[in-house]
Amino acid sequence: MKKKIKIIPNGPYEVSKGIPLKKAIIGIDSRGTSEKWIEGREYESGEESYYLCRCGHSSNKPYCDGTHEKIEFEGKEYASKEPYVDGCKVFEGPTIDLYDNEELCASMRFCDRGKGVWQATMDSDDPSSKKLAIQEACDCAAGRLTVVTKDGEVIEPKLPEEISPIQDTAAGVRGPLWVKGGIELEGADGEVYEVRNRMTLCRCGESKNMPYCDISHMNCEQMQGFDK
Template identity: 40%
Template structure:
């Protein structure tokens, strides 16, 4: 079957062409190219607001491909152990393939334009620090608010939030190397999505391609209603992957 020519989201700075993810429509994510796979923990600031990511354990991706669990039931997470064949879950890929920005709301200011597509929200909460990004956008003529808007959108793992520099007429994106992260959220006592970075192409096993984006979050609890994307359900069901907790850092 001939592959589709996928759309590429504006602002995607690099394309991870040496990597790919193929989604088994009834099973795991098959990852090709040996990208780095590491835990990333959402860590709060002194005010208890989600503020930064701390790295955790790194996992082996030497196999070709690596099969990663997406049903949430594997006993060898993050890897697939075949549990999807017996688990009670809905594997259907129901997400709209319309480019994310096509159905995003926009919030305008003098210097910045914020695009927001809440269908991709994973409840990482970086957008809620220091007020909210929607409040800060109104004050983006001030350097502190401008910098906060950029920072908070850059930390949004799913790309739900994107910032455009109006003077330069271009979207601003963090420079992310093609890699994968397992998001962990100790504050909410749950494990989050598979964070795909750096423009890694994603398609299903029937060669149907998804939009290539710099920041993508894929469901790994098995309960999202917007598969393959995460819709934040992991926080509602308190999904836990059972992987190693964050090591305490010395002050």
């Protein structure tokens, strides 16, 4: 059977068996700037499908522990199922273009290193700026940012099929679920979202762009601190 993530109405994410669950940590420099992704521990994903908390109130994060029922979680989905590109602004540089769908931002802040991805795109006739723009866009877990060559080739990082609860080290909070490698996401109504190489799913329960992260976790008490 096809591996996928299914949104349970007013409940957690149901994840097909066989999809690995592995923590991802934002590695920072001495000023707290996001520098690189660090692989964290691998969780038990078991032989069966498993459930990841979407409401933010589980005492056993990243897993669901049933608390969503007690708090009568309303897990309404707000996000559009339109293609990613339809929501993008396009920044045209001399050698590459940057597609930017701001609604998907999860504020992992890799795009701010050095001159930043937007300026680096505009300066992409310089090889080191071009390299920086591609790196920063590829580090964007949310898939908000994508670099496209002038020949129309979409540059995507090679990502394994897995899910990573994010640790936002500088902010001191749990971040969203980073879904990698083109795993299908089925809404509570049975309709499928656009399949993408990378996306970040809300797990604080507060996103106004549910099921995608909209940075609400930064201000959620239940998301302070890190997962074990």
